[in-house]
Amino acid sequence: MLTxxxxxxxxxxxxxxxxxxxxxxxxxxxxxxALAEELNSQIDDLVSAAVAGDEARPVPPDRGLAALVGLGPDAARSLGETLTSNGVAPYDDQVNSERIVAVGDLYYLYQHDQIGVFRVVQKLKELFESGAVRLSSGPGAYALYQFDRRDVLRYTRKDRIEAYRRVLGYGRGLGSAQSRPNTDFHMLFGHFVNQVTLFWRDKRISDVIRERAIDPSFGSIAVVRRAGLDLRNNLKFTSFGHLNVMRVELMQVLDECFKILGSEDVIDLFGADNAWDVVDEVLIRYFDERLQSSPRQRMAVTGREVLRWLAGPHILETGRGEFEAMLMNIAEPAEEWLTSAQAMSLARRSGSDRVLPWEQLGQSGVASPVAERSPLTVPPRAGARPPAYPRRNGMGTYRGGAPGRRVTLR
Structure with missing residues (x-):
């Protein structure tokens, strides 16, 4: 410690x-x-080395308290002779990268779950057990049998849904073991992706219209860093627990599912070319769903890349050149994620919102998810009786019902 x-x-x-x-x-x-940045970087390195040397110096058992208050033979004669500290370890340095990587894998799994991969395999298993499809002893049939036998050892669908809710905030209700859902994740994730895309958009504009295209003074890395740190700190406390083990198991299950769907006899059964064609065919034939496989799958891949980037130390890089070089790794993934999410009304592109206040989290922001529309219902007033006959207005027809029931707009 220094005096x-x-x-x-x-x-x-x-x-x-x-x-x-x-x-x-x-x-x-x-x-x-760039010369100014290099000089400042070298001076910062010298200061950091000096601070590290200070920490290695011997310290009195009382950490200099006796000298400060004027007790004992080593009492300080002036304030300048007392010991002081350089500070504590920065808050943003204390993050376990493995847990952030686990969140990235869980996000990847969530998007494939939303596509319907697990539901497709479950439906195929039901058809196989009922003899409703021409599968008997091929590699896909045998893999379906093994998949069913191992089912009792795995995490259930309910466990998956609760993990998505607890860590990513997607879904409804509470998270795993009645925990608090992380409803801020999507907001912060969309905000960070927006800031990355805005930074590179500004950078490209700077390269075109400015006289010195190599001048890196256009765009702010501080805004991107703040958005990334907010997201990483949000995930810091939601990535504890069984998440790491669960995502390893579920990644194995997802791989096993695609081996089943890509088996020769299963592909021939549906007249498909690959496993993804089987997924789409089953979703159309048995679930009558609009396909969202392509944008969801790209959101899974690019979203995981962005979260994996946050798991590294790149977000704490202070040199502009080094930060831009590291940030370039997720420039295209961020743009692709935002485009796919925007096409599905799950996020919106921002051109001016640079800061996301904490008070707005979970309420409104630059990338708030669009809620699914529920059937329009009009609750009756207290003590009111339902109409005895249909009554029309500009919106539709109100139909009567028993007292206390909802009056549904049709």
Whole structure:
């Protein structure tokens, strides 16, 4: 630990060094902004090395308290002789990357679950057991038998839904073991993706219309970093528990499902070319659903890439050049995720919202999910009797019913 006098002298010397370099290189810094970033980066490295050396110095057992209050033979004669600290470890550094990767895999699984992959295999298993399809002893039939036998050892569909609710906030009700659902995830995730796409959009515009295309001063990495840190901190507390084990098991189940759907006898049964064609055929034939396989699957792949990027230390990079180089890895995935989500009305593109206030989380924002429409219902007033005959207005027809029941707009 440093004394208060040494601590203040170091800060003054660092400030004087920055001022002296800026004064001597003022002409070069104007024409070459990257030089200023490099100088500041080297000075920051020197300061970090000095702070690390301070932490290794021996410290009195009382951490300098006796000297500060004036007790004992080592009592300080002035405030400058007392010991002080450089601070504690930054909050945003203390994140386990494995847990963020697990959230990325769970998001990947959720999107495939929404497509209907698990429902398709379950339906195929029911048809196989009832003898309603021409499957007997082929590789797909045998894999279906094994899939059914292992079912009792796996997490159930209810466990999956509760995990999605607890970690990602998707669905309804409470999360696993009656836990609090993470309703802020989609808002923060969409906000971060929006800021990444806005940053690269600004960067491309800068490269076209500015005189110095290599000048990296257009666009703010601080806004992107803040959006990423908000999302990562949100996932920090929702990724505990059985998530890591569950996602490993479910990834194995998903792989097994596609091996069944891609089996030769199953593909021949539906006249398909690959496993995804089997999924689409079963969803159309037996569930009568509109297909959303393509955008959902791309959201799964690109969303997982974005979350995996957050699991690394790239978001804490302070150098602009290094940060842009790392951020380029998710530039296209972020744009593709936003385009797919926008096409499905799950997110909207923002051109001006740079900051997402905490008070708006879960209420409104740049990427709030669009709720599914429910049937229009008009609850009766207290003590009111339902109409004895149909009554029309500009919206439709109100039909009567028993007292206390809803009056449905048809």
């Amino acid at each position: 208060e006098k040494e601590y203040q002298e170091r800060l003054d010397r660092v400030a004087a060094l920055r001022e002296k370099l800026a004064d001597n290189l003022s002409g070069s810094l104007v024409s070459n902004p």
